[in-house]
Amino acid sequence: MSLMHRLNSLPRRRLLQVLGAGAVLAPLGACSENLATGRRQLVLVSDEMLAQLSHQAWLDLQAQTPRVEDERIQQxxxxxxxxxxDASGLTNVNWEFVAFESAEVNAFVLPGGKVGFFRGLIDLAASDGEIAAVMGHEIGHVAARHAAERLSQQLAVSVGVRAAQVLLSEEMGEHADEAAAALGLGLMYGVVLPYSRQHELEADRLGVDVMRSAGYAPADAVSFWRRMSADNAAQPLAWLSTHPTNEERLVALEQLAGPVR
Incomplete structure (x- = not known):
């Protein structure tokens, strides 16, 4: 039975007692300092659990999206x-790198070290260094444990909204659901999405550090994102996006690597 199902099945008074005592979240994890990012983060799920969850997603993706047949690209x-x-120092990760046959200009990493690049991104990159910049970014997400942190934040938000709904139902009756939904949106735009943007910038920073350690020029990260900016002019409003704007990202990268002339 899931945590949320257990919470929903508790009597209202007992739920408030449990939440008030902190008994729901405390046994699952705690805030700890991440050495890669230098900040404390809330982690309620283990890396092993995340790897198990991502395994099926990786299999599904490979079943739905063909691999690039050109072995030179895969190699x-x-x-x-x-x-x-190797430069990241993450020795306990079972890495796998696959190029997928898709025109999408994107790449991703799943917990457990499964890294996918779409053909569109590989074709857009002008050099191995630019591919290394994206690779460093993706591996930076793993070093920073961003997947565990995001899932933990979403779990905490879900628990908090459920508790608020119980409290509001005593005061607002039939309007409690609407109030809880509004609270959920406020938490999403005020907490979860800004943290996601922070994660992207952290992954950029860690990516520049690790690509430098691997012998690639950090300036390649700047040139790649300049190319991405020219290729992807339409962007959502920054406060509605899970990613920083291209301009924000470029400013941060130029400070780390120096501008590309």
Whole structure:
């Protein structure tokens, strides 16, 4: 039975007692300092649990999206990935690097070290260094444990909204659901999305550090994102987005690596 199902099944008074005592979240995890980012983060789930959850997603993606058949591309991506992974110092991760046949200009990493690059991004990159910049960014997410932190934040938000709904129902009756939904949106835009943007900038910073350690030029990260900016002019409003704007990202990267002339 899931945590949220257990919470929903508790009597109202007992739920408030449990939440008030902190008995729901405390046994699952705690705030701890992440050495990669230098800040404390709330982690309620283990890396092992996340790896198990991502395993099926990885299998599903490979079943739905064909791999690039050109083995030279697969070998190139794997060589860059292994160089960046070795430089990251993350020795307890079972890394796998796959190029997928899709025109989408994107890449991703799943907990457990499964890294996917779409053909569109590989074709857009002008050099191995630019691919290394993206690879460093993705591996930076793993070093920073961003997936565990995001899932933990969402779990905490869900628990908090459920508790608020119980409290509001005594005061607002039939309007409690609407009030709880508004609270949930406020938490999403005020907490979860800003943290996501912070994660992206942290991954950029860690990516620049690790690509430098692997022997790639950090300036390649700037040139890649300049190319991305020119290719992807339409962006959502920054406060509605899970990612920083291209301009914000470029300013941060130029401070880390120096501007590309």
């Amino acid at each position: 190139r991506l794997g060589a860059i990935g292994r160089a960046i992974a």
